[in-house]
Amino acid sequence: MNSRERFLKACRCEPVDRPPIWVMRQAGRHLPEYREFRKKHTFHEVVKAPELALEVTMQPIRRYKMDAAIIFSDILVIPEAMGQQYGFPEGGGIEMDFAVRTQADVDRLSVDGIESRLSYMSESLRLVKKELNGERALIGFSGSPWTLATYMVEGKSSKTYTHAKKMFYEDRVLFDRLMRKITQAVVRYVRLQIAAGVDAIQLFDSWGGVLAPDAFTQASAFWMKRVVDSVAGQVPVIIFSKDMSHLGDILATTGANVLGVNWNRRLSTVKNSLPSGIAVQGNLDPTVLNTNPEVVEREALRILKDMRGLPGHIFNLGHGIQPDASPENVAKLVDTVTNFK
């Protein structure tokens, strides 16, 4: 069983020799070789130049025995391709070149021909797939419609998502028009990735967790279901609705094959609360990778033992790895999981 087979079996809740592992944001700032590479190329350059994206995607694969590679990209390429540019201002965070607040703003967004504006993604995926040679899984991804909407409506990073929530609560007609448009774009983007050969798609519903359950159902889960339906049966879909694993009944309605789980619940409790065909991915506290190898091994084993005998577990962190995590600790984590019996 090679890594790719192990990963795909785990997505389907089939028996595996040990849980497959990858790490959210494994390609990125915690790696010295990434920081070195970024001295020569901007973030946007790396995302859009297939040869550069290939290099960065492969960096963690060369260094660690990860079972899956995730394409180096950014969730905000969708609003960008729809006509809403973005950047990283000096003070930190994200800034969009306008905020979507009115019907006229929604009208400025375009889905037509989006594939050509995102064609660099197809090319990047083809290069990585070739390099992985069928041995490791290749994960494509997109922001969830709701999570993309938060950036597009706020016009920048936010802590409270007030404008996006206000639109949902106060003007459902406008909100739904925006969401339909974003969802169309996401569906096309995901299909493009499948055509380029990804083994699975992860939807980052990073800000699903800021919604009350009824609002989550209508503002996020409903639209994710449309995305999942549009690719049904082609590749497994992983939904990472951070902080929402307690809403397994709602998440199950999306048709997702795998649910990402943060670290504030015991993973076996989450798994046992779900319909039997749904796998889980998680759920180590990323901060553990900022401690030392001894703690890393102990905390990883806690999860591995907790999940022993439960099929459908992809080992991962409960959120992205922190930029100041040590590669030594990541190596220890991967060793612990790959040697687990």
Added chain:
Amino acid sequence: MNSRERFLKACRCEPVDRPPIWVMRQAGRHLPEYREFRKKHTFHEVVKAPELALEVTMQPIRRYKMDAAIIFSDILVIPEAMGQQYGFPEGGGIEMDFAVRTQADVDRLSVDGIESRLSYMSESLRLVKKELNGERALIGFSGSPWTLATYMVEGKSSKTYTHAKKMFYEDRVLFDRLMRKITQAVVRYVRLQIAAGVDAIQLFDSWGGVLAPDAFTQASAFWMKRVVDSVAGQVPVIIFSKDMSHLGDILATTGANVLGVNWNRRLSTVKNSLPSGIAVQGNLDPTVLNTNPEVVEREALRILKDMRGLPGHIFNLGHGIQPDASPENVAKLVDTVTNFK
């Protein structure tokens, strides 16, 4: 049944005519009269001058029909009284004058005589109690030991709590020594407030939710239980462990009478998952108060109807009110709850 009686009955899960209501951070920046008042007095001045704290505590009580007043203060008065000053730097957030990282740092913290350094709190509470005249409940509060530790160990606001978690995971001896000391201070502070006449104590475990369940049990719940034990039976204790309502079994072990619940679960689900004697407080998304009165009424009714017939509900937000929430919406919220039959 006056407001105070209604509040205390709800804390004990006894029948009431309708749920009592108060709003986290009701005394604060969303009120024009508070913003006006703060032009003349700094935050620290208001906290430490009983006549000023009285005025600010009473502002929302005069404006709205709240069932309870919460004393205007700050959780960081504890580290301050232990010898660790704090301030609010220009760029936002909080900054402590040193970070607790070693045994020598822990030794710098003092619990002896802490009551005299916090005596302004006794005086503030006595003034407010007199003004409330037994008609409305008076809530005292403290940060939870873990939440205080995050500020003390990080030395400032944090998004990841890396240093506090590192100490917990890597040096349990040092961590436990610090926690014992903080817990002693919290116990003394809470007793001082009870002696001054508070009707209930709320522990703000604002950052309990950043811990994995086993870590939460050891780093936060264990120490909150000590605080609850130390006041057992004297006044109800409300524990607000943001994002942790799914850990009802762990939270119940603390002995808390009431659990604060954020908005990402249906409140009846939380209530029904708890032992029958534990009440709940929550759980409206604070952002609803940034919309309009129609939405406020609809979303408040959703919670009220969901909880109908379940004794032991104190209506509140799932987190503090936002500074840009409108007083008109708060008034509508209070009307909706107080008129609910």
